[in-house]
Amino acid sequence: MKEHVIRMAHGAGGKMMNDLIRDVFATPLDNPYLRQMADSAVTQYPVSDIRLAISTDSFTVRPLFFPGGDIGSLAVHGTVNDVAMSGARPLWLTAGFILEEGLELDVLERVVRSMAEAAHAAGVQVVAGDTKVVERGHGDGVYVNTAGVGVVMEGVEIGPDRARSGDAVLLSGALGDHGIAVLSKREGLEFETELLSDSAALNGLVEALLTTVPRTHCLRDPTRGGLAAALNELAGASGVGIEIEETALPVRPAVAAACEMLGFDPLTVANEGKLIAFVPPEEAEEALAALRDHPLGREAARIGVVTEEHAGMVLARTPIGGRRVVDMPLGELLPRIC
Numbered sequence: 345m346k347e348h349v350i351r352m353a354h355g356a357g358g359k360m361m362n363d364l365i366r367d368v369f370a371t372p373l374d375n376p377y378l379r380q381m382a383d384s385a386v387t388q389y390p391v392s393d394i395r396l397a398i399s400t401d402s403f404t405v406r407p408l409f410f411p412g413g414d415i416g417s418l419a420v421h422g423t424v425n426d427v428a429m430s431g432a433r434p435l436w437l438t439a440g441f442i443l444e445e446g447l448e449l450d451v452l453e454r455v456v457r458s459m460a461e462a463a464h465a466a467g468v469q470v471v472a473g474d475t476k477v478v479e480r481g482h483g484d485g486v487y488v489n490t491a492g493v494g495v496v497m498e499g500v501e502i503g504p505d506r507a508r509s510g511d512a513v514l515l516s517g518a519l520g521d522h523g524i525a526v527l528s529k530r531e532g533l534e535f536e537t538e539l540l541s542d543s544a545a546l547n548g549l550v551e552a553l554l555t556t557v558p559r560t561h562c563l564r565d566p567t568r569g570g571l572a573a574a575l576n577e578l579a580g581a582s583g584v585g586i587e588i589e590e591t592a593l594p595v596r597p598a599v600a601a602a603c604e605m606l607g608f609d610p611l612t613v614a615n616e617g618k619l620i621a622f623v624p625p626e627e628a629e630e631a632l633a634a635l636r637d638h639p640l641g642r643e644a645a646r647i648g649v650v651t652e653e654h655a656g657m658v659l660a661r662t663p664i665g666g667r668r669v670v671d672m673p674l675g676e677l678l679p680r681i682c
Contacts, residue, residue, distance in 0.1 A: 357568025357614070358673030362577070381581065382504050384430045386496055395496035397432035399423060402489045406680040408455065410529045412521075412541030413616070415488055416458035421545045421616060422567065422682060423492040424466045428547040429563040429619070431502040431554060432494035437463065439490050440474040444483035455486060466545035468492075497551075499558050506561040507582035512628035513648035514621040516549060516641045517542070518594040519571055520613035524602045526681045537598040544617035549640045553621060556634035562622035565615070567682060569673045572611040574620055575658045576672040586658045588648030588670070611660075612673045614681045622650060 353360045370378065377385040384399030403419045413421075420437065427434040439459065443452065463470055521542040528539050546565060554560060562582070566574035571593075579586045595603075595610045603610050617640065623631040628646060635641030658670040 353674070357570075357573050358612075360674065361568070362672070380503060382430060384427045384432065384492070384494075386430050386432070386503070395432075397427045397430040397434075397494045397496055398491070399426035400489070400491040401426060402487065403682055404484065404487050404680055405526060405682055406484055407526075407529055408451065408485055410541055411525045411539060413543035414455060414458050415486065416455040417462035418541075418543050418616060418682065419488040419490045420459055420462035420466060420468070421543050423490040424468060424545045424547050425565045425616075425619075427492040427494040428545075428550040429502070429565055430494075430496060431500035431550070431560070431563065432496045433551065434466065434468050434492055434494040434547050436471045436493045437468055437490055438472040438474075439470050439488060441476070442483060442487040442489070443475065443477045444485050445477060445480040447485050452486060455488075459488075462545065466547060497554055497558075500554055500560075502560060502563055504562060504564070504578050504581035505583075507578055507584050507586075507622045507650050508561060508624075509584060509650055509652045510625045511561055511622040511650040512625050512631070512646055513575075513586060513588065513650065514623060514628070514632055514635065515571070515594065515645055515647045516546075516619045516621070516635050517617070517643040518596050518599070519566075519615060519618070520595060520599040520603060520608075520610040522616040523570070523613035523681050524599050524608075527606075528602070530680075533602070535598050535602060539596075539598055539602070542615055542617035544640055546617065546619055546640060549619065549635065549638045552638045552641075553631060553634050557623050557627045557631040559627065560621055560623050560631065562620070564620045566618060566620060567614050567616060570610070570612040570614055571620070572609070572658070572670050573673055575670065578620075578622070579658055580656050582650075583655050585651040585654040585656070586648060587651055587667075588658065588660050590660050591663050592645050592647045594643050594645050611670060616682065625649075
């Protein structure tokens with residue numbers, strides 16, 4: 345690592361964060377489960393055939409409440425989704441709260457109520473927790489750390505290293521809603537159309553997909569770093585190339601306009617209620633239909649293909665017929681969006 349201090353960009357989901365994970369955490373903590381480098385680790389229960397998916401995440405979003413969500417529901421959705429991306433059925437969560445001295449109690453109660461409602465809607469239970477308080481000025485009101493546990497569905501084998509040449513790349517809906525919604529609230533930006541976060545629990549959508557296409561190879565929710573980061577991670581882990589069609593990418597006009605005005609690429613903007621699926625080409629249409637039959641997948645689209653060429657790279661075919669490299673985001677684009 346060239347950096348000798350932690351920068352905000354180390355938490356932004358791009359190359360600097362991946363370098364930090366590889367250079368500082370992965371080697372000292374190395375074990376076969378950690379080496380999976382997925383959103384959640386699939387573990388084998390020692391005395392049975394049960395496989396558990398285990399994940400942990402922390403949430404520091406600012407502001408605490410944003411159009412379409414808040415830190416409480418976001419913490420549930422983000423952790424449920426990480427567990428679901430291993431092909432698991434999420435069951436239990438833990439929640440740790442870091443509270444800043446001076447936080448208004450009604451704000452905390454509102455966050456906890458939202459968390460409870462989101463957990464109930466997702467069919468999971470918060471079964472353990474912890475609370476710590478830090479001095480005034482040493483936090484942003486409240487930070488939340490969560491862990492999630494789920495049971496991997498029988499016959500499902502999903503992982504970031506399982507993409508195969510020819511796989512169809514599917515996206516469950518429009519890009520960039522969450523990142524732009526949070527940014528607009530934080531910076532006081534106004535647009536003709538209200539922008540809402542897409543924050544949602546995707547376990548029901550995943551179950552619908554895997555019931556129809558259990559041979560799905562990869563799942564990933566494109567959060568920090570957006571679609572660009574997620575596809576680059578999967579291309580690197582599987583040693584394959586990925587080609588996407590820019591004209592096939594669903595982006596709402598308001599999000600596209602905001603990105604153009606602010607100088608962002610929608611491919612790098614965070615999402616909290618979308619997934620990418622890599623499925624065998626002969627089952628792509630069935631998978632797409634299963635996604636579209638679910639309320640959270642109405643806008644699902646087939647956006648690309650896995651290829652043996654340019655291993656480890658992601659290319660986008662432009663509307664004029666050219667191709668451009670879609671790089672892993674390097675620095676911090678939208679701070680504090682999750």
